[in-house]
Amino acid sequence: MKKRAENTTGIREIAKRANVSIGTVDRVINNRPGVSAKTKETIQKIIEELDYQPNIMARMLASKKVIRIAALIPSVSNETGYWNAPLKGINEAASEIRNFGVVVDNYFFDQNAKQTFTDQADNILKQNYDGLLLAPMFENESIAFLSRCRQNHIPFVLINSDLADQANVAYIGPDLFQSGYLAAHLSKYLISASQTVLVVNISREIDLHHHLLKKEEGFRTSFEKEHTGVAIDKVDINETDYDSLQKTLKRVFKKNKPDLVFVTNSRVSSVARFFEENKIQDVKLIGYDFLEENIEYLKKGTIDFLICQKPQEQGYKGVMSIYQHLLQAPVESVQYMPIDIITKENYSYYKN
Amino acid sequence: MKKRAENTTGIREIAKRANVSIGTVDRVINNRPGVSAKTKETIQKIIEELDYQPNIMARMLASKKVIRIAALIPSVSNETGYWNAPLKGINEAASEIRNFGVVVDNYFFDQNAKQTFTDQADNILKQNYDGLLLAPMFENESIAFLSRCRQNHIPFVLINSDLADQANVAYIGPDLFQSGYLAAHLSKYLISASQTVLVVNISREIDLHHHLLKKEEGFRTSFEKEHTGVAIDKVDINETDYDSLQKTLKRVFKKNKPDLVFVTNSRVSSVARFFEENKIQDVKLIGYDFLEENIEYLKKGTIDFLICQKPQEQGYKGVMSIYQHLLQAPVESVQYMPIDIITKENYSYYKN
DNA sequence: AATATATTCGTGTACGTTAACGGAAGGTGT
DNA sequence: ACACCTTCCGTTAACGTACACGAATATATT
Numbered sequence: 107m108k109k110r111a112e113n114t115t116g117i118r119e120i121a122k123r124a125n126v127s128i129g130t131v132d133r134v135i136n137n138r139p140g141v142s143a144k145t146k147e148t149i150q151k152i153i154e155e156l157d158y159q160p161n162i163m164a165r166m167l168a169s170k171k172v173i174r175i176a177a178l179i180p181s182v183s184n185e186t187g188y189w190n191a192p193l194k195g196i197n198e199a200a201s202e203i204r205n206f207g208v209v210v211d212n213y214f215f216d217q218n219a220k221q222t223f224t225d226q227a228d229n230i231l232k233q234n235y236d237g238l239l240l241a242p243m244f245e246n247e248s249i250a251f252l253s254r255c256r257q258n259h260i261p262f263v264l265i266n267s268d269l270a271d272q273a274n275v276a277y278i279g280p281d282l283f284q285s286g287y288l289a290a291h292l293s294k295y296l297i298s299a300s301q302t303v304l305v306v307n308i309s310r311e312i313d314l315h316h317h318l319l320k321k322e323e324g325f326r327t328s329f330e331k332e333h334t335g336v337a338i339d340k341v342d343i344n345e346t347d348y349d350s351l352q353k354t355l356k357r358v359f360k361k362n363k364p365d366l367v368f369v370t371n372s373r374v375s376s377v378a379r380f381f382e383e384n385k386i387q388d389v390k391l392i393g394y395d396f397l398e399e400n401i402e403y404l405k406k407g408t409i410d411f412l413i414c415q416k417p418q419e420q421g422y423k424g425v426m427s428i429y430q431h432l433l434q435a436p437v438e439s440v441q442y443m444p445i446d447i448i449t450k451e452n453y454s455y456y457k458n
Numbered sequence: 459m460k461k462r463a464e465n466t467t468g469i470r471e472i473a474k475r476a477n478v479s480i481g482t483v484d485r486v487i488n489n490r491p492g493v494s495a496k497t498k499e500t501i502q503k504i505i506e507e508l509d510y511q512p513n514i515m516a517r518m519l520a521s522k523k524v525i526r527i528a529a530l531i532p533s534v535s536n537e538t539g540y541w542n543a544p545l546k547g548i549n550e551a552a553s554e555i556r557n558f559g560v561v562v563d564n565y566f567f568d569q570n571a572k573q574t575f576t577d578q579a580d581n582i583l584k585q586n587y588d589g590l591l592l593a594p595m596f597e598n599e600s601i602a603f604l605s606r607c608r609q610n611h612i613p614f615v616l617i618n619s620d621l622a623d624q625a626n627v628a629y630i631g632p633d634l635f636q637s638g639y640l641a642a643h644l645s646k647y648l649i650s651a652s653q654t655v656l657v658v659n660i661s662r663e664i665d666l667h668h669h670l671l672k673k674e675e676g677f678r679t680s681f682e683k684e685h686t687g688v689a690i691d692k693v694d695i696n697e698t699d700y701d702s703l704q705k706t707l708k709r710v711f712k713k714n715k716p717d718l719v720f721v722t723n724s725r726v727s728s729v730a731r732f733f734e735e736n737k738i739q740d741v742k743l744i745g746y747d748f749l750e751e752n753i754e755y756l757k758k759g760t761i762d763f764l765i766c767q768k769p770q771e772q773g774y775k776g777v778m779s780i781y782q783h784l785l786q787a788p789v790e791s792v793q794y795m796p797i798d799i800i801t802k803e804n805y806s807y808y809k810n
Numbered sequence: 811a812a813t814a815t816a817t818t819c820g821t822g823t824a825c826g827t828t829a830a831c832g833g834a835a836g837g838t839g840t
Numbered sequence: 841a842c843a844c845c846t847t848c849c850g851t852t853a854a855c856g857t858a859c860a861c862g863a864a865t866a867t868a869t870t
Contacts, residue, residue: 451639452636452640455636
């Protein structure tokens, strides 16, 4: 490891060449007032000539500014560990930019209790953050919250599910429609024409349904497009406990047993459990997300495919995007996650 | 005339708590001699207690060290643009850590000319780099090169294909066997029992073959395990131009037309072209890598699946890993890339 | 003309760390 | 006794930038 080469760049060199002090150069670089037009121009010319790039290290070291970001996401429930992954991504990003003077505070709400969401939203607004990362699970409440953020000039990034026309800095998450569309495509390898498919939406709060419906729409569109003659049934289950699910599925299966079941979210493991307990082996099963319980059933072959969309990366990129925006850097406003297909063979290599 | 912050968690605070000077603390942190065992211990205890993380900014600012890394990978040929992606990853990493006093120099060799590899290797050794990133395409030459690196105490990271027992800091790339295994699994959705599969290895230098053979091995193993009764033929093509390929395939297809073709590398588009030109539509096709020409055939349906293993990320992580290692940070020694499945439906969301 | 006010600029200190330098205390050999 | 090490530790000047403070100069006001 050698010594660094003689540095002829830097604010100091610019000052020397312009015959001014570094203070003046600093004012020009940071676009602060107090420099005559003439001086400013000569300095800017020299900056261009040298292709001067400020040293980020020194800048961050010297700057006492602190950027404060709030993240509001669902808490990890015992019903689904999905939000573990985004949280991990958020924390990873947070620790990466901690040295850059960024503080990320995490707030959590209960997906089964709207009140917890609005409470935390109020909480966040009181603290006067510089930016916000939000998983807008409750549609109406989120819209209200974001409207107040706009009033307070707090920029925000949405992850996991999108909301139209919110003037958000970025959306980072799945293309829900396309994700359902792909699920249908995979299904076509698993069943043949004139067989029956069952779409299962499992979620307690009806507000969370819009999220699932887009996937269902994509799923149906794919089948309709190709005129496969496949019949698509559907059932909504508004309770997340296993007993309710079992009761409903028993009824549906008795009436018309499907050849393939498509679960529109991560609760596919409950359906798999239902299959196992009732010795249903000839029905294919597709669902979402790389969760331990899902993987167990994937290993056993009860679940055929899982679709996953990088939840951890969503958290990571969410934080990074709001941070970039606060640094005035341009940010891609729609960042769709890749649609990953997980099978028995490749799950051990999957990285959330 | 501002006072230093009180609640500082830096080297200064540690010094205060340990009743020593920051110089001593610095010696302990950087593991330099000149500190009594007793003092060292108390300081280390305090560091643990505070969960002290050195400020990278300040460290890089104050340190006059420059870390020099060499990367040696195949050049982008007109035959395949595969190495564009790793190169992009390498450059991305390089520019991310440039401010941290790291210089990455790229060296290229021609996959069809061993000599270029050894020439560049000599070149690199002369320059006395601190670390090396290598794609060890030529097995024997790479082993010889790495042996000399070890002698010169230059740590190295391997990407894209692995070499056993080289004392490398890390391997970052596909699990070749498993990747072929997955290809076989997908194949089972596309064909039925007692049909015929053809494995195609395309590569000019025989030394590059060991790479492809592992994939073939995984592919065969999967079929053997499940006793599907599928017959697996194989053909090696040692020229990379289209005419040679066409001639060989015509001969093979005349003799025994397969129901599915598995191409063990990114040259699958040549086979797709062969299919298209000869109006072969009932043969399934699986291959590797997210290249423009491959995607074209995927769109058209000539190629059914592509398997891709994040070539860009391989480059990125390769640079980052050797860098981390040079910073004395621990590095995961085997980093298998996820095995991504690309279809007509999800290719537009794929990120290399 | 004297004073007040604005404009433009230079100086100094701080950010957290590295590393060169030097000093004190104690040991060794003659 | 002296000179000369060693070992252990403190002090201090950088690194490149931000920013507060105040000095110098120019312009306006009375």
